[in-house]
Amino acid sequence: MSVAIRPARVEDVDDMRALINGYAAEDRMLERSRDFLIEHLRDFVVAEGSSGFLGCCSLAVLTPDLAEVRSLAVRPEASGRGIGRQLVLACVAEARRLGLRRVFALTLSPQFFERCGFVLTSLGRLPEKSASECPVCPKRFACDEHAMLLHLDGTVPEPLAASEPVGYTRLFLGVEPGGRSAP
Numbered sequence: 001m002s003v004a005i006r007p008a009r010v011e012d013v014d015d016m017r018a019l020i021n022g023y024a025a026e027d028r029m030l031e032r033s034r035d036f037l038i039e040h041l042r043d044f045v046v047a048e049g050s051s052g053f054l055g056c057c058s059l060a061v062l063t064p065d066l067a068e069v070r071s072l073a074v075r076p077e078a079s080g081r082g083i084g085r086q087l088v089l090a091c092v093a094e095a096r097r098l099g100l101r102r103v104f105a106l107t108l109s110p111q112f113f114e115r116c117g118f119v120l121t122s123l124g125r126l127p128e129k130s131a132s133e134c135p136v137c138p139k140r141f142a143c144d145e146h147a148m149l150l151h152l153d154g155t156v157p158e159p160l161a162a163s164e165p166v167g168y169t170r171l172f173l174g175v176e177p178g179g180r181s182a183p
Ligand SMILES: CC(C)(COP(=O)(O)OP(=O)(O)OC[C@H]1O[C@@H](n2cnc3c(N)ncnc32)[C@H](O)[C@@H]1OP(=O)(O)O)[C@@H](O)C(=O)NCCC(=O)NCCS
Pocket: 023, 028, 029, 071, 072, 073, 074, 075, 078, 079, 080, 081, 082, 083, 084, 085, 086, 105, 106, 107, 108, 109, 110, 111, 112, 115
């Protein structure tokens, strides 16, 4: 099955919203409103096959140095065919074109991002994200996401220390996502 990755258009928004919010209802990603998707439409790419819309992904530029891969979703019936990786690599190529140096993702699927070349890091090493957006995230008191980082200049991010907290809740609120006090 041939799959094209292309910039998103207004006509894709209903499919993007249904797919993203279907996974959000299962707590697998953050929900997005129609207004949000319209406002950020130029950040999105979609995957399209002969049967139509198969998935989407966005690249949000946070600083002159750093961008975030967000809202990655592939239709369940199209999974396991390399479409997720193609979507992420399209966003990485766009980050490169823009002259950015680092791309990260917060995810419940860290192994998937490893397969795309990202390495595990700590949100503490991404203060541009953790200081501005995490404090208002609905998951801030129970953050179970892994921060995955890719350097575009060919260097490898410093490995995570064994004792280094990964998620926002333990790192900044001093509690485990389940509510216990962190040691
Ligand atoms: C995660 C998701 C985007 C993967 O899309 P996909 O098209 O099935 O993935 P791909 O076929 O491109 O997989 C690329 C590689 O990652 C691996 N992989 C895919 N999903 C994985 C997962 N959940 N955990 C571990 N590895 C995974 C594949 O086996 C493949 O490995 P390979 O390099 O050995 O071939 C898709 O399953 C999805 O939409 N999940 C629900 C929403 C979600 O979790 N989004 C991510 C939020 S950041």
